[in-house]
Amino acid sequence: MDHYEQQALRELQQWQIRMNKKPSLFNGLTKGLQNKVNNVIPDKIHEIMTSAIKNIVRAALLGSEFTTKKEVPSGLSLAERERLVRERLRFYKKAAATEGAATGAGGLFLGLADFPLLLTLKMKFLFEVAAIYGFDIKDYRERLYILHLFQLAFSSDARRREVYQKVLNWEATILEFPSLQAIDWRRFQQEYRDYIDLVKLLQLVPVVGAFIGAYANYHLLDNLGDTAMNGYRLRFLQQITITPK
Template sequence: MNDYELKVYDEVSEWKRKITKRSGMMTRLSKKAQGKINNIIPEKIHRVMTESIKAMVKTTLFGSQITTNKNQAHGYTLIERDELARKKIGIYQKAALVEGAGTGAGGFLLGLADFPLLLTIKMKFLFEMASIYGFNTKEYEERLFILHVFQLAFSSDETRRKTLSEMENWADRKQILVEMDWRQFQQEYRDYIDFAKMLQLVPGIGAFVGAYANNNLLKHLGETAMNAYRLRLLKKAPEL
């Protein structure tokens, strides 16, 4: 078993290097442009959007808490947890793909409906991942960790590095992290997915773009969640 844990430790270390790497030029230019747009948007609109996302996420968290099987991986080894996690990633990728294709093909109004539907799928998926790796989502700190996993997956370079640092030191950080920065949470998420979601509203290509974008977003979230929980289970390199 130590051989597998060492393999996983190396995979997590490589993942950390990858997500803390500086983004490409196009991504940085896009983020800069989005920052300028955000500065133009009136503060009142930002507050409304922040409260809307906050309410939407909290409602989704509550529903996911009720519907997730808390004991689905009880007594599993790490390799068994990883195998189950990969199966869940595949299942939720398919769900997101179907949802994206359906709303993308439905035109502008259904395209707008994609945002809360996809958010629900993502949050439910993260509850599943927490359960698979043995963390109790009845605890507030674990629900807060789920939001950090989400933010780690969908944020800019600077926020991603800061979030990863908090997650690496979660035992200490969770004592002082009382609430999410919801303004940052919603803005980073919107900026990350804006381009793909806007293309999804274009007639004729919406279904294809919706399916492709949602599938990739869930794949990325799956990799992030899997490694974030492995990171907590393997604090140091296993001894041979």
């Protein structure tokens, strides 16, 4: 291993410790608050959010519109690949912040429009990252991996530990999914919504919505970037006979 790979491995191990942490008391209190928030959000908003998640994620996993057309040179080192990932992450964080500010300043209806737009940005980013690390995003199994990384980034503490074990033992996990139809869409939607509903609700507040939208979207992409990089480091380093545990 070169110096960069050694540093990446240390960062990966620190990330793995975070992924394995048990749910905290604060997490339980947050979940209770989330349930109360869900009860006061109008049913129409719930329907819009659920429909957006289902349609966009299915399109990403079953269609071709999210595949990247950019060619990534073969034989790149881990350092070179991650330089490209960081460049794309900076682009997507700025795009998400700009979009969040614009929709947050527009009141209820534009605020709701942010939900599918942000979800689309997240999916596009994950597809680009997978390609940069050298994985074939036309393979449905790689799209399943993208879906699991998405869940890992935006799930409760308890669910996160469960998904992390599936990511860690990926070769066994893919045997559970003979096709994309085996995905538990209902659970996937609810976990994602529970993770970001409170933030998206605050984004609908007049005056402060633009600031909240920009700040929240920027950091949601930052969290996704950290999860994606370490999720693919896990497999990339495994390919060169390093097996983190």
